[in-house]
Amino acid sequence: TNLKIGIIGGSGMEDPAFISNFNTKKVLTPYGDPSSELIIGNIENVSVVIISRHGLNHSINPTNINYRANIWALKEEGCSHILAVTACGSMRKKIEPGHFVFPDQFIDRTTKRIMTFFDGSDVKHTSMGNPFNIDMRICLAKTCEYLGFKYHDGGTIITIEGPRFSTKAESMMFRSWGCDIINMSTVPEIVLARELNLNYQSVAMATDYDCWHESEEEVTMEMIYAVMKKNVKNVKKLIELVI
Numbered sequence: 001t002n003l004k005i006g007i008i009g010g011s012g013m014e015d016p017a018f019i020s021n022f023n024t025k026k027v028l029t030p031y032g033d034p035s036s037e038l039i040i041g042n043i044e045n046v047s048v049v050i051i052s053r054h055g056l057n058h059s060i061n062p063t064n065i066n067y068r069a070n071i072w073a074l075k076e077e078g079c080s081h082i083l084a085v086t087a088c089g090s091m092r093k094k095i096e097p098g099h100f101v102f103p104d105q106f107i108d109r110t111t112k113r114i115m116t117f118f119d120g121s122d123v124k125h126t127s128m129g130n131p132f133n134i135d136m137r138i139c140l141a142k143t144c145e146y147l148g149f150k151y152h153d154g155g156t157i158i159t160i161e162g163p164r165f166s167t168k169a170e171s172m173m174f175r176s177w178g179c180d181i182i183n184m185s186t187v188p189e190i191v192l193a194r195e196l197n198l199n200y201q202s203v204a205m206a207t208d209y210d211c212w213h214e215s216e217e218e219v220t221m222e223m224i225y226a227v228m229k230k231n232v233k234n235v236k237k238l239i240e241l242v243i
Contacts, residue, residue, distance in 0.1 A: 004080060020041055025039075062184035085203045103202050
């Protein structure tokens with residue numbers, strides 16, 4: 001197949017043992033350096049290109065990620081699809097820590113990020129009515145069904161600026177808006193991918209209940225890392241079989 005898939009993530013996704021015949025490649029884009037070197041190789045004879053969104057040691061906070069360089073680098077390497085792995089907070093009791101969510105809508109609450117490649121005189125208005133890729137989402141859901149993983153097909157993800165977490169008032173407001181999960185990285189990744197005609201789908205895994213849930217502990221990075229570490233094998237298995 002000529003299919004080439006970009007994978008944006010972290011938490012073990014950047015481990016070269018995950019792919020075969022790999023090599024690393026340092027690239028420079030018109031927008032500067034991507035978050036990490038590219039890892040280029042194969043999964044089941046399908047070409048993949050992996051970028052670690054926050055850097056290899058989670059050294060880049062969400063505001064400072066060079067989203068344009070990351071997306072541009074994947075496009076230049078010939079990717080047509082992006083699987084974007086992300087940790088998220090759950091805004092719904094039914095979405096438990098460890099569950100996968102494949103959103104179909106987003107709400108943007110970021111404030112400091114460059115949202116477009118077309119910020120000069122070459123203005124381009126991009127349709128975002130259905131921002132995520134339905135075919136990729138169907139494939140992810142069917143694969144979770146096959147593997148016996150708990151998942152939720154569809155839902156609204158809200159992206160906040162970070163790096164702080166939400167206040168309880170904000171968390172309750174987001175729930176009232178119909179948000180199902182919350183993270184700090186989907187926007188502007190998905191917008192930039194659409195501008196370059198790349199098919200994009202988030203592979204979100206709930207790690208906590210944000211702070212709206214009265215009976216749960218307040219979210220911490222230690223809590224998030226613990227859930228991600230426990231479930232990274234499931235993330236890899238899902239990605240492998242989907243590809």
